[in-house]
Amino acid sequence: MFHSTSIKIRFAVSVGSNTLRAVIGFATGLVIARALNPAGYGDLMFLLGSFVAIRSVLDMGSSSAFFTFLSQRARARYFYFVYFCWLAFQFFVTLLLIWLIIPASIFERIWLGGDREIVLLAFVAAFIQQQVWQTVGQIGEAMRKTIQIQLMNLAIALFYLMTILLASIYGELSITKILGILIVQYTVATIFACHVLKGDQAGVLVKTESLGEIWSDYWKYCKPLVILALLNFAYDFADKWMLQKFGGAAQQGYFQIASQFAAVSLLATTSILSVFWKEIADAWARDDLSRVAMLYRKVSRGLVMLGAIVSGFLLPWSVQIVNTFLGPAYISAWPVLAVMLLYPIHQSMGQIGGTMFLASGQTHRYMFISAAMMLLSILMTYIMLAPSSGTWIHGLEMGALGLACKMVVLGIVSVNIQAWIIARYGGWKFDWVFQVVGIPLTLSFGYLARMLVGALWNLEGISNIKLMPPFLLAAVIYAMFILVMIWFVPSLVGAEKTEIKNMLERLKARRV
Structure with missing residues (x-):
């Protein structure tokens, strides 16, 4: 079973492992939120979240292309080397920008008073976690080494919880220490995983592609995604930046902790998304459209309803959940949590739809749909968060609750447009x-x-x-x-x- 490539076993292991990891991660998040208070937690999430947004500009769709190409067939070591060089380029260019190049006046406006050294730490932590470790996971999934990757993820979550608990018990938990823990644990995990996966590749002989051939494949796949990457950065960063500026760190904390609770409903989706991506890419490359349709229908229906089942139970208990797990300091966050629990229901459908586009190489369609919805989203975020007076366009000044409402409403609209287009080009009825x-x-x-x-x-x-x-x-x-x-x-x-x-x-x- 440890080396099984069966879809059912890999789905089951992914869901089981991610369930345990989500419980551990959830507990870790609660410890951090209680220790840092709403404002401190909001500052931490803003720092990490800003680099998650910046990641889309750095990546430009290349990580999606990398995983799709790996999922289609085995690749030579030179293919991996080229992509790792690209990651190193992203890292050092951004490092120099933050450390030496960006003037203090611009730096102040982007990170709203953040210390340059702490911002630098946040970048390193986010890059290793979101880009380097994700690449390791993609390589493992492309080899159908789901079980090994999930066990490594589980070990990382346990280590993180233990170190955060120890720091909290001794009263030494701070934003700097949290970022340091993230950097150390993901660096060690990456080195270990590379050793394990390299051993699994021993003896695999495939045709080595030239740099020109690799570049051509990436350019064809990523060209539509470059524009999307810029828009995705604007969309993701705008949400966090406007909430931090107009609402303050406490509102950021309320929204981020509500998002963490709501992510429970997305557990199954995030668990099997890489497995689903691999199988769709493989079936599409073989022109097996009947298998694509079957997988899409079963997975999308099952995951959307699973998210609805989890959210449907938790939603009526929003006040009690906040009071029990976070205490009086966060009690004002319960309406935000109630609304955010609705978001993952359609987010499951959106992630599955996005995977369908990317795994099948339909990046042009994905770009046009996503770009239109992100532009609309930025406008709606401003309207929900901006002050009701003193600005060129008056807003509703709703803080975290307004941002949550925007995400739910726009999510329902966007994923159904996406699903309709998928049905059209896939040749089946809109479900x-x-x-x-x-x-x-x-x-x-x-x-x-x-x-x-x-x-x-x-x-x-x-x-x-x-x-x-x-x-x-x-x-x-x-x-x-x-x-x-x-x-x-x-x-x-x-x-x-x-x-x-x-x-x-x-x-x-x-x-x-």
Whole structure:
């Protein structure tokens, strides 16, 4: 099993590993948020988030091309060498810009008073985590070494939690120390992973491509994505920068912690996205469109509804969740959390759709759709966050709540446009009914379960250990509602009645 290349086993391992990693990461995030307070946590997330945005400009779609090319067929070592040189170029150019070239006046406007040394640390941490380690994971997935990569990810998450806990216990947790921990752990993990994956490549002989051939392939794939990279930077950085400027560090902290809670609903999607990408790229290269259609329908329906099921249960408990896990300092964040829990539902569909475009090489279509929606998003962000007076265009001054509302509304619109275009070029019917039926059902079940529990307990102001009995009872009731829905309408989750019956029969056989 450790070396299995089966899609089902790799899906299962990815989901299981990412579930554990998400729990560990969630706990780590809570420790950091409590230790730094909303403003400190907001500053940390703004620093790291700014370089996640800048990453798109540095990358220009090359990481997507790299993974797609690796997924299509085996590549020679020279192919890897060229890409690693490109990563090194990105790193040193950005390092020089931050350290020596950007004038103090411009630096102040970009990072809103951030210390240059801390900003430099944040860049190194974000680059190693988001670009170098992601490349390692892509190489592993392209070799179908999902299990090994997931075990490494799990080990990193455990190490991070332990070091953060120790620093917190001894009262030495700070933004600088957190960034230092990230740099050390991902550097060590990358060196170890490269040694493991290099051993797996031993004896593989493939035709070495020339630099010209490699450049030609990258240019054809990435040309539409260069414009998209610039827009993606503007879109991603604008959200964080405007929230930090107009709302302040505390509002940034509220939004980022709400996003972390909401990411629980995206767990399954992030777990299998690389596996899905590999299989779609492989099927598309073989012109097996029936397999592409089957994978897309099952995965998109299943993941959207899984996200809706998780969010549907958590949404009615937003106040209690914030009060229990974060304490009184974050209680003002509960409306932001409530809205953000709706975001991952359609975000799952968006990530699957984006993967379809990139894995099949449809980068022009992906660029036009994404560019239009990002330009609209930047305008909506300004309207939601800008002050209601004293600016050229008056805004609504809604802070983190306004940004959350924008993301949910625009997300629903954009992913459905994306899905419609995918259906058009894929040659199948636009699949939308499951959204308007399944999502409202899960949300209604969540509120109904909480209402039934509320008839037995007074839930006002309840938190910590006292919350467990009503919360668990609500979970049982909600699970029963969901199981009934899946049994009677299995197509909502991308399954067939026969598949469910066969699964139940196999479970019975194992018990016997």
